[in-house]
Amino acid sequence: MVSLSVSDRATDTATKPAGAPRLPFRLSPGARAALPLLGLLAVGFLAPLLAILAFSFAPPRSFAVLRAFSLANYAELFSLSNTVWLSFLWSIGFALATVVLLALIAYPIAFGLTFVFGRWSGLVSVLFVFPLFVSENVRLYGWVLFFIKNGVLDGSLKALGFSGGPQVLYTSGMILAGMVYTYLPFMLFPMTLGLAMVPRDLIDAARDLGAGRWQIWREVEVPLAMPGILIGTLLTFVLAIGAVAEAKILGGQSVIVISHDIEIAFTYSQNWPLGSALAVLVTLFIGTLTLLALQRLDLDRLLGRR
């Protein structure tokens, strides 16, 4: 249907004689070119959000969207007896820890990719991208197979006569490790981009002016790579706060994160309005954080326009 309307428009403009009735407004070529994307965003992004928003005001445990207005879902979420805030804290905690660990792990790799590895950089990058070709769930189940009792690690060690591998599965540490592993590329590549934008000359100049390695890092490298670092941080934080697979698969549901709560509301408890209200709150929280961060972020400089 979409293709039909597009071809209609094409023939319209081609065959329409001058003086034919015109639209009351004119779109610039850029706006016209953006229309398909706009349509996609409206259907695929805005519409579900609006549906969720509408659902969050429906009476609890009903599907009466837009037929009745109720704040009961929000009231329940904020009631003192509700422990959903615990899930929320877990999610924020995991996300913060993930971001911090990723920053510490990714920086040296990004530095290597930019300044040290030289012609090997391409290969190293591919190695880091490669896991993305396999579905996240499959990779996480791979971890489970590796660490599970009598699994690859435990079983092999036992077969070799040892007492068996460490039982790390279904712990919060394992969840964190899984998240760090999953989101590494999303921190690494923006960070590499940020570091690649630090001119070599400036580092040479800083050295020449008497700066030591640590001073160069603090005074030149980090401030100039900051756009990339911030984007990586933002990206991984947003992804990590919505993460659910790591807690479910590696954590074995020992910890319930916020996205898991939302999923439970929609599936197991069939309480769409409550799940929607929770989703709205989480979206507002992440959205506010993102906007605040983006305000401080100079995208023009990141793209080299200034």
Add this chain to the structure above:
Amino acid sequence: MPTTDKPNLPILQLVGVRKTFGDFVAVETLDLDVMEGEFLTIVGPSGSGKTTLLRMLAGMEAPSAGDISLRGVRINEMPPEKRPTCMVFQSLALFPHKSVGENIEFPLKMRGVPAKARKARALELMGVVRLPESYYAKNVMKCSGGERQRVALARALAYDPDVLFFDEPLSAIDYKLKKVLEKELKDLHRETGKTFVYITHSLEEAMVMSDRIGVMRSGRLVQVGTPEEIYAKPVDRFVSEFMGEVNVIAVERAAGVEDWTGVDVPGRFTLAPCQEIADAATAYVVVRPEYLRVLGEGAGADNALEGVIYNEYALGSRIQYQVRVGEKVMLVELSRAQALHAAPGQRVRLGWDARDAIAVRN
């Protein structure tokens, strides 16, 4: 003048220094003394190895062979932050996230100088490089090209180095401003008494500023001397041509010591005898356009050529003529008062005296 107070000792000495990158020889084995307090310019076309030479002096590259010493102490492995030298980069390498003041204070901050003293010194240096004090808090990226030059210079001076290196910092500046900055740099050299080592591909720039000039060509240091020596006594054809537009005539030895035959123009030429070509079979005669005269009826010169005018250019106070002599085009420069008022196609006789020409080896 501080330069004359100092004993004439080398501050930097290069002995047998060579630099290769893989199979590529960037700098061929060379010796060079940089004298205390002098303004030395290394000049050469791009790819001649001058930047590599400078980076070795600054400590950003280690020589593949040979020794670099500073006041007699070998410094081959000394990193740039430990050397009492500072470089003004071609890109200037100003920190875009810092203000003018913060840029200038950078070396002081690295040394742990307190903020107040840093600011006082920065403002003082801004005066030295003629930047208004109001620029202290200005974003360095909002400064013009010339202002950035001054910031970079002030920042290098804040390091208080014994030797300042310049890697073609004026190459991206328009001609008029370049002339101003060249003279300011020369003044600054005199006022500070520091040693300046400057790199450029423009010999004109080198002539204006330098005490001594080193000419480089494909990794070799071809000639080192005062601007006067380089101008008057170039060692070979390359140096002479690098000095600007010149007429170069290939000659072969004829009968006597001073008697030569033209190869690419017809005629017999007299050359002033000189060491360089004492026993050479072939040589080049270099005649500057301003030393070529147009000979009137009955006028004579040591050497003469016949040619046809085919072009005329006004160069401000002077006029340049292109004169075709056989297959060769000769350049003649005359003052406006001597202008020929001749139409293209007119035959002229050109002449020069043996003492006005330079003979260089092949």
